[in-house]
Amino acid sequence: MVADAGLLAVATQVETLSAVLFYVFSGLTAAGALGVVLSRNIVRTAVCLLFTLLGVAGLYFLLESEFLAAVQLVVYVGGTLILIVFGVMLTSGSQFRRFQPKPAEIVIAGSVAVVLFAALVMAIRNAHFVTGWMETQAKYPVGALGQALLGDYLVPFELASVVLLVVMIGAAYLAKARRREGRPVARGGGPGANLVTPLSQKARRWS
Amino acid sequence: MELIALADIPNLFAAMTIGLLDNAVVGLNHYLVLGAFVFVCGLLSMMLKRNAIGILMGVELILNAANINLVAFNRYAHRASADGGPLLDGQIFAIFVIVLAAAEAAVALAIFLNYYNNFSTIDVERAQELKG
Numbered sequence: 001m002v003a004d005a006g007l008l009a010v011a012t013q014v015e016t017l018s019a020v021l022f023y024v025f026s027g028l029t030a031a032g033a034l035g036v037v038l039s040r041n042i043v044r045t046a047v048c049l050l051f052t053l054l055g056v057a058g059l060y061f062l063l064e065s066e067f068l069a070a071v072q073l074v075v076y077v078g079g080t081l082i083l084i085v086f087g088v089m090l091t092s093g094s095q096f097r098r099f100q101p102k103p104a105e106i107v108i109a110g111s112v113a114v115v116l117f118a119a120l121v122m123a124i125r126n127a128h129f130v131t132g133w134m135e136t137q138a139k140y141p142v143g144a145l146g147q148a149l150l151g152d153y154l155v156p157f158e159l160a161s162v163v164l165l166v167v168m169i170g171a172a173y174l175a176k177a178r179r180r181e182g183r184p185v186a187r188g189g190g191p192g193a194n195l196v197t198p199l200s201q202k203a204r205r206w207s
Numbered sequence: 208m209e210l211i212a213l214a215d216i217p218n219l220f221a222a223m224t225i226g227l228l229d230n231a232v233v234g235l236n237h238y239l240v241l242g243a244f245v246f247v248c249g250l251l252s253m254m255l256k257r258n259a260i261g262i263l264m265g266v267e268l269i270l271n272a273a274n275i276n277l278v279a280f281n282r283y284a285h286r287a288s289a290d291g292g293p294l295l296d297g298q299i300f301a302i303f304v305i306v307l308a309a310a311e312a313a314v315a316l317a318i319f320l321n322y323y324n325n326f327s328t329i330d331v332e333r334a335q336e337l338k339g
Contacts, residue, residue, distance in 0.1 A: 015232060018233060019232065019233045022233040022237065026237070026241045029241060029245060030241065030244055030245070030248075033244065033245045033248035033249070033268055034248060036248060036249075036252050036261075036264055036265070036268060037248050037251045037252045037255065042258050042260060042261060045252075045261055045264055046264070049264050049267065049268070052245070052268065052271065053267075053271065056271050056274065056275060059238070059241075059275060059278075060278055062233075063238070063278050063279060063281075063282040064282060065278050065281070065282070065298050065301075067298070068278060068298050068301055068302065071302060071305055072274075072305065075305050075306075075309055076267075076271075076305065076308075076309075079309055080267065080308065080309050080312045083309075083312055083313060083316055084260060084263065084264065084267075084312065084316070086316075087260050087263075087316040087319060087320070088260055090320055090323070091259075091260065091319055091320065091323040091329045101255045101256075101257065105254070105255065106255065109251055109254040109255050110251070112250075112254070113247045113250060113251045113254075116247055116250070117243060117244065117247040120240075120243035120246070120247070121240055121243060124236055124239045124240060124243065125236070129235055129280075129283075129284050130284060131234070131235055131283045131284050141295060141298075144295055145295050145298060145299065145302075148295055148296075148299055149299065149302075153299055156303060160303060160306050160307070163306075163307070163310055164306065164310055167310040167313055167314055168313070170314060170317070171313045171314050171316075171317040172317075174314070174317035174318055174320070174321050175316075175317035175320045175321065
């Protein structure tokens with residue numbers, strides 16, 4: 001009896017702890033997503049996206065998908081976000097230039113978003129999904145993931161590797177700094193004019 | 208007295224949160240609402256941003272919302288397979304989504320770099336070269 005009560009208390013505490021963690025991580029995610037929308041500075045937007053990705057990784061931990069959480073941290077936070085930040089640094093001619101949308105655009109987009117969110121929440125509340133517990137505690141989900149990737153999902157797995165190869169070659173080809181033909185490059189005189197790359201010259205001309 | 212109060216802080220916190228979250232067992236619907244919110248935020252930033260990288264961030268938000276839904280459904284609404292092992296379809300879909308999102312971000316940023324090299328801006332309103 002006492003042991004049962006203790007187990008019940010432990011289970012309640014675990015449930016409460018997971019609820020608290022859910023609200024912490026979901027608050028982080030939602031606040032980051034709102035920051036991505038509301039921030040006008042692109043660097044701050046990237047930082048808000050970082051918080052969203054961290055919160056989503058925490059939610060994966062709560063959903064007992066530890067491998068996915070690690071993948072999220074490594075690939076998204078460590079890879080994609082760094083890539084985006086590099087893109088911001090390489091393409092911001094003046095990093096304080098802000099893109100202000102028109103008020104009519106804000107009104108239209110906001111109303112569309114509110115209606116869509118209300119419709120989604122009502123659909124979620126009215127839908128009755130068949131929920132059940134998945135027994136993964138003793139089943140080594142990482143091992144099961146590997147078996148599934150090399151078993152049932154072998155063809156998409158190999159296709160993903162081909163896609164990554166194609167993307168790598170394509171991105172390297174696209175991002176190659178190339179000098180456009182048929183346009184005089186040097187504009188200003190001076191002894192060091194030939195050493196200046198066309199990119200920085202153009203940036204200087206536009207700023 | 209202060210020591211006792213300090214030692215009681217975790218218990219107090221636990222009691223407070225238990226009182227707050229008494230009936231709030233986190234279920235599938237919580238994750239779905241969060242996913243809907245992140246999706247709407249991604250859609251908004253796709254609609255409102257004029258910086259191409261901001262639009263790319265909106266796409267990443269939408270993909271993350273889809274991933275939250277996939278993993279939550281995999282956790283809460285998935286049955287065991289025939290031989291008793293877990294079915295991890297949702298997690299595997301999420302892995303593929305992450306892989307393709309990384310690939311998409313790389314290609315999109317390469318395109319933006321190329322565009323910036325040619326036009327010195329990544330304002331999408333000025334991308335009118337192909338407009339008929």
